[in-house]
Amino acid sequence: MAYASPYVLSFLLLLSMPAVYYLAPRLLMPKTLPAIPDADETEDLALFRRAVLLSAAPAAGSGSGSGAAPSSFGVFGRRPQARPKVAFLFLTNSDLVFAPLWEKFFAGHHGLLNLYVHADPAANLTLPPTPSFRGRIIRGKATARASATLISAARRLLATALLDDPANQFFALLSQSCVPLLPFPALYRTLLTDNNAGRHRRHRSFIEILDSEPTLHARYYARGDNVMLPEVPFDRFRVGSQFFVLARRHAVMVVRDRRLWNKFKAPCLVKEKDSCYPEEHYFPTLLDMQDPDGCTKYTLTRVNWTDAVGGHPHTYQPEEVSGDLIRELRKSNGTYSHMFARKFAPETLAPLMEIADSVILRD
Ligand SMILES: *[C@@H]1O[C@H](CO)[C@@H](O)[C@H](O)[C@H]1NC(C)=O
Ligand SMILES: *[C@@H]1O[C@H](CO)[C@@H](O)[C@H](O)[C@H]1NC(C)=O
Ligand SMILES: *[C@@H]1O[C@H](CO)[C@@H](O)[C@H](O)[C@H]1NC(C)=O
Numbered sequence: 001m002a003y004a005s006p007y008v009l010s011f012l013l014l015l016s017m018p019a020v021y022y023l024a025p026r027l028l029m030p031k032t033l034p035a036i037p038d039a040d041e042t043e044d045l046a047l048f049r050r051a052v053l054l055s056a057a058p059a060a061g062s063g064s065g066s067g068a069a070p071s072s073f074g075v076f077g078r079r080p081q082a083r084p085k086v087a088f089l090f091l092t093n094s095d096l097v098f099a100p101l102w103e104k105f106f107a108g109h110h111g112l113l114n115l116y117v118h119a120d121p122a123a124n125l126t127l128p129p130t131p132s133f134r135g136r137i138i139r140g141k142a143t144a145r146a147s148a149t150l151i152s153a154a155r156r157l158l159a160t161a162l163l164d165d166p167a168n169q170f171f172a173l174l175s176q177s178c179v180p181l182l183p184f185p186a187l188y189r190t191l192l193t194d195n196n197a198g199r200h201r202r203h204r205s206f207i208e209i210l211d212s213e214p215t216l217h218a219r220y221y222a223r224g225d226n227v228m229l230p231e232v233p234f235d236r237f238r239v240g241s242q243f244f245v246l247a248r249r250h251a252v253m254v255v256r257d258r259r260l261w262n263k264f265k266a267p268c269l270v271k272e273k274d275s276c277y278p279e280e281h282y283f284p285t286l287l288d289m290q291d292p293d294g295c296t297k298y299t300l301t302r303v304n305w306t307d308a309v310g311g312h313p314h315t316y317q318p319e320e321v322s323g324d325l326i327r328e329l330r331k332s333n334g335t336y337s338h339m340f341a342r343k344f345a346p347e348t349l350a351p352l353m354e355i356a357d358s359v360i361l362r363d
Helices: 006-028 038-055 099-106 149-164 184-193 216-223 248-256 270-275 282-290 323-330 346-354 356-360
Strands: 085-092 113-119 168-175 205-208 245-247 295-297 301-303 340-342
Touching: 038 149, 038 248, 085 149, 085 184, 099 346, 099 356, 113 149, 149 168, 149 248, 149 282, 168 248, 168 340, 205 282, 216 270, 245 248, 248 282, 323 356, 346 356
Parallel strands: 085 113, 085 168, 205 295, 301 340
Antiparallel strands: 168 245, 205 245
8 A cells, every 4th residue: 555556646646637627717717707996986986975965855855765856956945047957978988970960959959958978988089079069078987898887887977967067857878879869859848748647746767677578587697696685686677778868866866876786786707798788787677676656667769679689789871761760760669759769870970960950850
């Protein structure tokens, strides 16, 4: 026994080699996608705190939590002098090629709206040479798919707009590939006249909220088992459009939230990369938990998911653009027409500009 066998030892060593080869990459490779940098989180938190403090409703009986009165009623409980405004929040990682079209859409209505642009710093955004966008770029941070950075960017936009103007009562999140389908007054009318006819006549948020999509299960477990518990049980997990219009009290709700954010910011497992779309879940889940009756549960932004590849919807090309397409895209199963649509290829700017006055900006 004692002079046992170098042979046996080598044999054992040999046997273990495949195990090492098999295990080493698993030990060395990260199991999760990159997390959000702490520095970004800290800076965001300071911004969000400020936004919540300054927009916090001093409104009477705010204990009800639903914030029946817009928070900007202010210390003296009087209505703000300014008419409600729509804050347009552009979330982009490339140039805003449709700026000339948006410029037409905004023209003559600047008293009723504000603009904010969050650009990924790596995009080297060239400011659109149009007046509305000048000086409207906020401090952006890096964004990437399959991470919670798109949620952070949207929250940054919401917080900035809350702080910037108490008259901002609606917050429309858009991307660089979104285009308007109807003129601004149609949007304004829809947002202001809609309310859920309840006691409070509260404005609603227009955000898709779905609870039974086939991908829901995989997406819930994309961060690993039990990661979302106990705050987000599977049966409260929702999916919806990444682009939405929020009422002011919901913008405050989103910026104030830390409980759900702590769950949704957890990075996905590398092997679940293809099920990692936190930005399509965070907002619908949060709003559905906290104020389901305050949301329409459908979006005003039309997206064509036919033949979608890799999570990208159909991208309209120049030859597809026509008055008929715009009229088709407006059609909705909800109470209101769609106001925006995506995605449009940059090359569609010219044909869209051609039908802007005759179709898009006409009711
Ligand atoms: C932006 O500019 C930086 C430095 O000038 C460059 O390294 C980078 O490739 C640019 N990014 C894009 C998307 O053009
Ligand atoms: C949606 O996209 C498909 C191609 O992916 C296209 O055939 C169809 O016409 C589009 N639908 C609308 C309403 O534009
Ligand atoms: C409306 O609902 C029908 C039936 O569910 C569906 O086939 C259609 O795609 C929907 N249209 C829009 C614009 O969402």
